[in-house]
Amino acid sequence: MTTLVIGANGQIGKQFCQRAKKAGEPIKAMVRREEQAGWFAERGIDTVVADLEGDFSHAFEGCEQVVFSAGSGPDTGPDKTLMIDLYGAIRAADIAAEKGLKRFIMVSAMRAEDPMAAPEKLRPYMAAKFAADAHLRLSGLPYVILKPGRLSDDAATERFAESVDEAGNNQMSRGNVASALLYVVQYAALADTEFTLLDGTRSAAEVMA
Numbered sequence: 001m002t003t004l005v006i007g008a009n010g011q012i013g014k015q016f017c018q019r020a021k022k023a024g025e026p027i028k029a030m031v032r033r034e035e036q037a038g039w040f041a042e043r044g045i046d047t048v049v050a051d052l053e054g055d056f057s058h059a060f061e062g063c064e065q066v067v068f069s070a071g072s073g074p075d076t077g078p079d080k081t082l083m084i085d086l087y088g089a090i091r092a093a094d095i096a097a098e099k100g101l102k103r104f105i106m107v108s109a110m111r112a113e114d115p116m117a118a119p120e121k122l123r124p125y126m127a128a129k130f131a132a133d134a135h136l137r138l139s140g141l142p143y144v145i146l147k148p149g150r151l152s153d154d155a156a157t158e159r160f161a162e163s164v165d166e167a168g169n170n171q172m173s174r175g176n177v178a179s180a181l182l183y184v185v186q187y188a189a190l191a192d193t194e195f196t197l198l199d200g201t202r203s204a205a206e207v208m209a
């Protein structure tokens, strides 16, 4: 089952693509600019150039599921939060549903279900994640929503927790998100479910099976 990776050139996206390639999982990496394709070509990973703010429906060709880990990032304004984190994710789910894809795996954020609980500055982003997740749940597509805590660049431990109480903090390394994504991609029967994910002490199977 070929996976379209939206946000492939991002920090989680690249780590996921490397893991998927190593595991022999077929993927297609969606990048925004032609010059980003070289990094993937060097690793034998197929790419498609497409932008979430344009027409990106061609990117889905030959793919059966989607990993969505794109995001506008902290250095852009609310316009990009709306157009990428919210509307880009919504359009991706709509195209996937229209094309009859088998599953959509979303990288959301911990506590996206309650944007008002976030610090005021983060609320627009959390509201975007809230609405994109809600849209996906109603899309008719089988889905898995991963809700990582505050992202870090710590080394991946391949060990997880599913609550702040269990983890003792709110941290999740990007490598562990990539590892959790690979677990979900390989677990084809997992659907219509969601997980808060933090760095912890349990295996992906213990937390998500």
Ligand SMILES: NC(=O)c1ccc[n+]([C@@H]2O[C@H](COP(=O)([O-])OP(=O)(O)OC[C@H]3O[C@@H](n4cnc5c(N)ncnc54)[C@H](OP(=O)(O)O)[C@@H]3O)[C@@H](O)[C@H]2O)c1
Binding pocket: 006, 007, 008, 009, 010, 011, 012, 013, 031, 032, 033, 050, 051, 052, 053, 068, 069, 070, 071, 072, 073, 084, 085, 107, 108, 109, 110, 147, 148, 149, 150, 151, 174
């Ligand atoms: N920061 C946190 O603490 C936190 C917590 C929970 C969840 N998250 C979520 O984690 C996810 C990814 O994190 P990350 O660290 O990997 O982020 P990242 O490194 O900023 O990667 C985001 C990717 O999205 C791509 N992108 C942005 N706009 C796009 C567009 N118009 N069309 C296509 N692609 C576009 C970027 O492309 P370029 O490479 O071309 O810029 C980049 O590759 C995001 O969904 C974020 O919301 C973050």
